[in-house]
Amino acid sequence: MAIFLLELPYAEDVLSPHISAKTLDFHYGKHHRAYVEKLNGLIEGTELAKETLGNIIKKTAKDTSKSAIFNNAAQVWNHAFYWQSMKPGGGGPPVGAIEKKIKAAFGSFEKFAEEFKNAGLTQFGSGWAWLVIKEGKLEIMRTANADTPFAHGLTPLLTVDVWEHAYYLDYQNRRGDYLDTFIKHLINWDFVNSRLD
Numbered sequence: 001m002a003i004f005l006l007e008l009p010y011a012e013d014v015l016s017p018h019i020s021a022k023t024l025d026f027h028y029g030k031h032h033r034a035y036v037e038k039l040n041g042l043i044e045g046t047e048l049a050k051e052t053l054g055n056i057i058k059k060t061a062k063d064t065s066k067s068a069i070f071n072n073a074a075q076v077w078n079h080a081f082y083w084q085s086m087k088p089g090g091g092g093p094p095v096g097a098i099e100k101k102i103k104a105a106f107g108s109f110e111k112f113a114e115e116f117k118n119a120g121l122t123q124f125g126s127g128w129a130w131l132v133i134k135e136g137k138l139e140i141m142r143t144a145n146a147d148t149p150f151a152h153g154l155t156p157l158l159t160v161d162v163w164e165h166a167y168y169l170d171y172q173n174r175r176g177d178y179l180d181t182f183i184k185h186l187i188n189w190d191f192v193n194s195r196l197d
């Protein structure tokens, strides 16, 4: 197998009650795993089998004939990034180096939270909301389906998965409540700070 399923950085029950063990069991154990397995099947015996995940994403991002490979590779990457974007006892106002940067870019944490939630809420259908560095500046953006800022030369700092499979078992159709909870209780600012270095 060329690409491995990275281990979850925590046990499946530690984000509860915000994200249940059942959601993580399905989301990591079924969805994330399936992207890894599909990707390995698609690249087996091809030139891409020798490449890193990052290179596979970059090499297939603009090639529509390889969209299945891109979609699965980008989903493998996005999910690994999403798990690290959360931690038990996380969320709330930022700490460390990111605090000043958020204030400078958005005016306040509240304003950042509002814009980040809005990015997730207004992503029509499946996708992701992101905090990224674009040309040296913090920016909030959303991507559709598997797309990832990393494929477009941007530096992701934080992401939240807004595919229904990320929240439906716990929140049903209440994507806004899931996003509020992510911001209040789950964001791993230590990870965001580590990305700044």
Ligand code: MN
Binding pocket: 027, 031, 079, 161, 163, 165, 166
């Ligand atoms: Mn997902």
